[in-house]
Amino acid sequence: MKNTIITAIFLAFGLPATATDLELSVESGGAHQVTVGSGATVDFTITGVLSDTNNQGLAMFAFDLVFDGGSLDQVSNPGSPELLNFASPLGINNPAGYGGTPIGGDLIQVGGAQNTIKQGFAPQPSGTTITGIGHASVLLATGSLTAPVASGVYSLDVENIFANVIRGGTSPSDLFWHVVGADGQASGLEVTVVACEASNYCTAKQNSQGCTPAMGSAGTPSLSGPDDFLVTASNMINNATGIMFWGLAPANTPFGGGTLCVSPPLVRTAVQDSGGTSPPAIDCSGTYSHHFSQAAMQTAGLGVGTTFYAQQWQRDVTHSDGTGTGLSDGLAVTICP
Structure with a gap:
């Protein structure tokens, strides 16, 4: 026909x-x-x-x-x-x-x-x-x-x-x-x-205040359009220094009384303070936010279709295990055009 x-x-x-x-x-x-x-x-x-x-x-x-x-x-x-x-x-x-x-x-x-x-x-x-x-x-x-x-x-x-x-x-x-x-x-x-995706994986370490830190994101992990992609962490100890790190492969390795969710080599961000409730209170109101700009992603060789894996570390000096370490879960991010 x-x-x-x-x-x-x-x-x-x-x-x-x-x-x-x-x-x-x-x-x-x-x-x-x-x-x-x-x-x-x-x-x-x-x-x-x-x-x-x-x-x-x-x-x-x-x-x-x-x-x-x-x-x-x-x-x-x-x-x-x-x-x-x-x-x-x-x-x-x-x-x-x-x-x-x-x-x-x-x-x-x-x-x-x-x-x-x-x-x-x-x-x-x-x-x-x-x-x-x-x-x-x-x-x-x-x-x-x-x-x-x-x-x-x-x-x-x-x-x-x-x-x-x-x-x-x-x-x-x-x-x-x-x-x-x-x-x-x-x-x-x-x-x-290539779908722009950000999804959680791995297991966070419960912190000294009984909270479970969680990775998150805002915006779109794209190399074009609005340059607005943020990797975040919440439920963190307030007023504590922290570093987010990322790599190109996931992990599930014991570390600091919790789990390392990213395989080396690791790229570390600048130190940040979590903010939140003013001292002397200690609670889980702390947060972190890291801008993954399009220029930074391209400079780091993160192209379209690349997936990177991120995790937040912070000081948790009152944790009962004596490590002084707080760890979030992991976030897997796939970059789109």
Whole structure:
């Protein structure tokens, strides 16, 4: 069913052959791979070029787009001015338009055909044939998709490519342009989705006041957008000095009467005071907050998709175990674009 229209175009405009390939390329930002955050909009382009110039350029083309991360909407009308001759009313395309027909989440039969039969008895197609299209790379269409929420690697692929080229030696004085079939091949787009995540793990050490320290966060661990990501610790002893440290791997190692949740090598932040209730009271109103700025993350080599692990240490001089050590649980943070 989905190939009915394109088959009719083939019968009207030429027979298959294998001398020439139509090579399609799907890119985003000039690359076949892109890394984005959950739910991001991904803009893409589709370009095409013929594998040789032993012809007079494209007469028609059509292809399907399939994205394993969700449904696709129609792509744009022709991306280049000369491609207008492949779209109604100058050319011929499927009833839903040059931008394809959404069916079951896929996009079917993007493209169209020129008026190579010099049709003139009906209102359309009404265009004249332009030669040489596809001898150099040409923008066929632009579109966008929505990245999935779930982290993973997804593919936007081109399938079912059909094409005809104008046979060499045919001239405008002929009754109609002679066309022959062409094969097709394509390079798709790989979309890597990285979710901005901050999640707790490991076990905190109960402090001298019977409280369980807890790591937390605020803002978004992203290398773009608002520069607002904070790693926090709460339920800490008030008015006590502390240091947050982080690394690139988790741990679960006995330390200071509690658990070390981060594997060395460790990166230590500047010493902070926990604040909270004024002395001489001792309670669990202390907190810490460390700004992981985008510049600091990039300087530290924390790129998109990197996960780092953080934990808060503080002085707890009245702890009954005599270690003078307070420890939070751990926080695992994954950085997104």
